[in-house]
Amino acid sequence: MSETDESGRTQAIVKAKPAHPPGRAAQSILVALPDDEDRESITRALAAEGYTVFTASRAREALKLLKAADLDLIICDIRFPDRRGVDVLRLAHESHPQLPVLMVAAEGNVAQAVETMKEGAADYLVKPVEPRDFFTRVEKVLSESRKRQELLSLWQDASRRRAAPFIGESGRMMELFDQIRRVAPAKANVLIHGESGTGKELVARSLHTLSPRRERPFMAINCSAFPETLLESELFGHERGAFTGAVERRLGRFELANGGTVFLDEIGEMPLTMQAKLLRVIEEKEFMRLGGDRTIAVDVRIVAATHRDLEALAQNGRFREDLLYRLKVITIEVPPLRDRREDIPLLVEAFLREACEENHKAILGMAPEVTEQLMNYRWPGNVREIRNVIEQMVVLARTPTLTIADLPYPIRGVPPEPSPHGLQLLPGLSMAEIEKKVILATLSAHEGNRTQTAKILGIGLRTLQRKIKEYGLS
Ligand SMILES: Nc1ncnc2c1ncn2[C@@H]1O[C@H](COP(=O)(O)OP(=O)(O)OP(=O)(O)O)[C@@H](O)[C@H]1O
Numbered sequence: 001m002s003e004t005d006e007s008g009r010t011q012a013i014v015k016a017k018p019a020h021p022p023g024r025a026a027q028s029i030l031v032a033l034p035d036d037e038d039r040e041s042i043t044r045a046l047a048a049e050g051y052t053v054f055t056a057s058r059a060r061e062a063l064k065l066l067k068a069a070d071l072d073l074i075i076c077d078i079r080f081p082d083r084r085g086v087d088v089l090r091l092a093h094e095s096h097p098q099l100p101v102l103m104v105a106a107e108g109n110v111a112q113a114v115e116t117m118k119e120g121a122a123d124y125l126v127k128p129v130e131p132r133d134f135f136t137r138v139e140k141v142l143s144e145s146r147k148r149q150e151l152l153s154l155w156q157d158a159s160r161r162r163a164a165p166f167i168g169e170s171g172r173m174m175e176l177f178d179q180i181r182r183v184a185p186a187k188a189n190v191l192i193h194g195e196s197g198t199g200k201e202l203v204a205r206s207l208h209t210l211s212p213r214r215e216r217p218f219m220a221i222n223c224s225a226f227p228e229t230l231l232e233s234e235l236f237g238h239e240r241g242a243f244t245g246a247v248e249r250r251l252g253r254f255e256l257a258n259g260g261t262v263f264l265d266e267i268g269e270m271p272l273t274m275q276a277k278l279l280r281v282i283e284e285k286e287f288m289r290l291g292g293d294r295t296i297a298v299d300v301r302i303v304a305a306t307h308r309d310l311e312a313l314a315q316n317g318r319f320r321e322d323l324l325y326r327l328k329v330i331t332i333e334v335p336p337l338r339d340r341r342e343d344i345p346l347l348v349e350a351f352l353r354e355a356c357e358e359n360h361k362a363i364l365g366m367a368p369e370v371t372e373q374l375m376n377y378r379w380p381g382n383v384r385e386i387r388n389v390i391e392q393m394v395v396l397a398r399t400p401t402l403t404i405a406d407l408p409y410p411i412r413g414v415p416p417e418p419s420p421h422g423l424q425l426l427p428g429l430s431m432a433e434i435e436k437k438v439i440l441a442t443l444s445a446h447e448g449n450r451t452q453t454a455k456i457l458g459i460g461l462r463t464l465q466r467k468i469k470e471y472g473l474s
């Protein structure tokens, strides 16, 4: 195989000795380095290990190859004669969001290399590159990317089958999906914990649809929605005349779900006496209908969910500890949206499409400031909130492009997070830079009052004055 562009600079070097474990296809790496010596030595080393290598000495060529070749990794210099490496990184991510890019920088440009990690570089190397370290990093980046790809395709596959209709490709969601996939086939009870609107019910449903119980019923019940007797009857059913109003026999969720899954939502709100009854049913795998005298055996998997801290409730005596241990054989934590902001654009796009279809509207897009505000908002109500906000915006929209005026109030005017007092602490700053920023922010928050600033920062006034001078802040 050989690739040549019109300048003749680009070529593919076919592997010399395949070094791949059987079953794993040869992987293609683009070595985009302007320095001839660097490029050639790295190319030779990779080819010797069995990788298919494409090379480029200019950003333009690298971008061309990106389109033409099916790549698994780009090794990219941070500067080219024609463009910055970070531009290649960005463009690569736009067209190939899953393609890992490993940046290479000279010793003097380490800070810039670190910056590229914020832009999504998978890793960076500093020249001169030690061969052993080089291969370790390349393998690590490739294997992480492979894992991500596998998960992504499983995820998309499950999503297509509506088994796990989740949206999200962040690392946190990948982990969640991986956990669901591993836990689903088991019989063990599962406790799902997460803030309101994070998707706990979706997780519960996915556990069911990905389990061998999928052909049997999934019975959900919200434990906070019923007064106690009614809850008992909902769960275990009643005989005719069991209580006033019980005019005929009724089967409960446990009986109806036999062979399937019972989803106990808001389990933290279950009254203590009901908890005792539930515990008995879990232990004995049988129960009686209310007012009945016959035991009924069932085989159900229990999946419970809560936004509460059950351990803390148990410590306060408001949740039975023995029941907690029965329920949380496996615990799944659903991350809040603010911890996986990368998923916001995907969710917005999906909910926008959905709302447009439902409301017969055509929204062509949104102003960049709208996207920015949506990205920065804290989303206390998580996915449910974002879904509602998008739907509301679509319903009320008067123009085909959503503008800042279409955003509901709390989202319209929030400062970016985490940034109290306009203070943004980013990884990659030196301690001195951080100190300077903190002093400046505190000073300006207190109208330049040095005594108060020193007090808040927990340093002496003299020290503060010295630092102000040192950093030239006066
Ligand atoms: N990852 C996701 N992808 C797509 N839709 C999602 C996702 N997570 C949640 N949703 C949607 O958001 C809404 C809330 O999800 P769900 O009811 O599962 O949350 P919850 O954690 O049970 O919330 P609550 O504690 O308020 O009951 C639903 O409409 C659900 O379909």
Ligand SMILES: [Mg+2]
Pocket: 200, 201, 265
């Ligand atoms: Mg719920």
